Amino acid sequence: MFSSFGQLGEGLRATGYIADSIATTTVFLAAKLHKPVLLEGPTGSGKTQLAYAVAEAANTSVERLQCYEGINEEKAIGKFDEPLQRLCVELKSKSANVDWDSLRTELHSQQFFGAGPLLRALQCEKPCVLLIDELDKVDHAFEALLLELLSVWQLSIPKLGTIKARSIPFVVLTSNEERRIGDPLRRRSFYLRVEHPTAEREAEIVALRTPDSTHEFHAGMAGLAKALRGWSMEKPPSVSEILDLAQALKVLGSEQITPEMRDILLPLLAKTEADRRKLLLRDGFASLIFDAQQYSAEALRRSAA
Numbered sequence: 001m002f003s004s005f006g007q008l009g010e011g012l013r014a015t016g017y018i019a020d021s022i023a024t025t026t027v028f029l030a031a032k033l034h035k036p037v038l039l040e041g042p043t044g045s046g047k048t049q050l051a052y053a054v055a056e057a058a059n060t061s062v063e064r065l066q067c068y069e070g071i072n073e074e075k076a077i078g079k080f081d082e083p084l085q086r087l088c089v090e091l092k093s094k095s096a097n098v099d100w101d102s103l104r105t106e107l108h109s110q111q112f113f114g115a116g117p118l119l120r121a122l123q124c125e126k127p128c129v130l131l132i133d134e135l136d137k138v139d140h141a142f143e144a145l146l147l148e149l150l151s152v153w154q155l156s157i158p159k160l161g162t163i164k165a166r167s168i169p170f171v172v173l174t175s176n177e178e179r180r181i182g183d184p185l186r187r188r189s190f191y192l193r194v195e196h197p198t199a200e201r202e203a204e205i206v207a208l209r210t211p212d213s214t215h216e217f218h219a220g221m222a223g224l225a226k227a228l229r230g231w232s233m234e235k236p237p238s239v240s241e242i243l244d245l246a247q248a249l250k251v252l253g254s255e256q257i258t259p260e261m262r263d264i265l266l267p268l269l270a271k272t273e274a275d276r277r278k279l280l281l282r283d284g285f286a287s288l289i290f291d292a293q294q295y296s297a298e299a300l301r302r303s304a305a
Contacts, residue, residue, distance in 0.1 A: 001031045001058040001127055001170060011057025016208045017049060018201055023192055027054060030190045036150055036171035038186065041194035043176050044238020048133055050194070051172040055129040063124075063169070064131040065117040067138045073145060077155060078116035085112050108159045118149060119157075122165040130169040135185075136178040143182050150188050197239065199226050199299040205239060206246050213246075216300070217255045221246045223296030224257060227288050228269065233278065235271040244268065259286040 002008040008028050012019050019027070027050075030037045039047040055062045065076055085107045092103055106112075115123065121130040132146070149155055153165040173189060175181055197205065202222035203215075210217070221242055229236040237245070245268050249257070257265065262285040270276035279285050 001054075001060070002028060008057065012053050013208075015053040015056045016205070017046070017053035018197075018205050018208070019050070019053075020201075023050070023194075026190050026192050031170050034153075034168045036173055036185075036189040038173045038175065038181065038189040038191050039194050040175045040177055040181075040191070042196065042236075044236070044241065045194045045196050046239050047172075047174040047194045048131065049240065051129050051131040051133075051174075054170060054172070058127075058129070058170075060126060060128050061124070062129045062131055063117045063121040064133060067132065067134045067136075067142075069137055071138055071142060074116070076116050076118050076142075076145065077157060078114050078119050080108070080159070081112050081114050088112070110160065110163075113157075113160055118146075119155060119163060121169040122149070122153065122155065122163060122167075124167050124169065127167045128169050130171045132171065132173045134176060135173050135181060136175040139179075140182050143185055147184055147188070150185070196225070196229055196236075199223060199295050200302055202226075202239065202242065203299055203303070206243065209243050210246050210250060213250065214255060215303075216296075217246075217249075219296045219299045219303070220256055220292070222299055223294070224289075224292040226295045227292040230291070231278070231288065233270075233275045235275060237269065241268075257289060257292070259289050 002011070005025065005028050008031075009019070009024050012024065012027075027037060029035070031054075039050065041047060051064075052062055088107060089103070092098055113119075117130070121128055135143070150171065153168050154162055156162045173181070173185065196202075199219070199222040202225055203218040206221045207213075207215075207218040224245075225237055225239075225242045245265070248265075248268055249255070252264075254261070262279065266276055266279060270279050279288070
């Protein structure tokens, strides 16, 4: 997918994703060696976005399997289209000479099978990015379903047979750590811990999305993000939510957040009633802004050093 480490780094940065040297090296090696990458860390730290950034940098597509409690093989791999099979049988049965053995074989071919994300990823003409998102929401039995795919790049499907990969996808597994991912998957993967970015790096991320703003504005957004995440909120802001806030401020024509802007910005900052009430506490928002300004000044000092 990438001819060099430098090409990957430049490609990720061009998408607006700033990765450190460890993450970039891990992704490059995983792509070269056909290894999955397991990304673990808090919600909103940029795990999912890394998969999309890699796909954009490689000029390829993303096949996404969104995991959830109760997901089954049909959702992940696919299933036979039974109404289409029945229609085919009805049409063929009108013929005087029906070869039922051939018909049975035809009904269990890929033309009657609706492929899910895992199968579609194997059938891509050129390598895609297969994103298996929030794997910690499923049980170990579902994890076992992935082992054949990640070991020999094929899927064994009842009645359809074994489907081998046309191209080997770049696989990204993400986990918010609601449950520990099993050892078999961990052993097959390269592991990356993904935390929320430092204030300096987040300022750089904001700068890529709002290049016409001042350095102080970028540092201010990063300082606010750090302050919010340090407030023990139920839903601390993700990197993408801070970028949304930065864009909103540009629309409002403001280069900084003041305590007087509390009510206007509450719908952007608080995503639960508990967090909204916390920000509405007397002097609470003003205290938050004070903390954000301190973090912002610190980020500016470090970037100038």
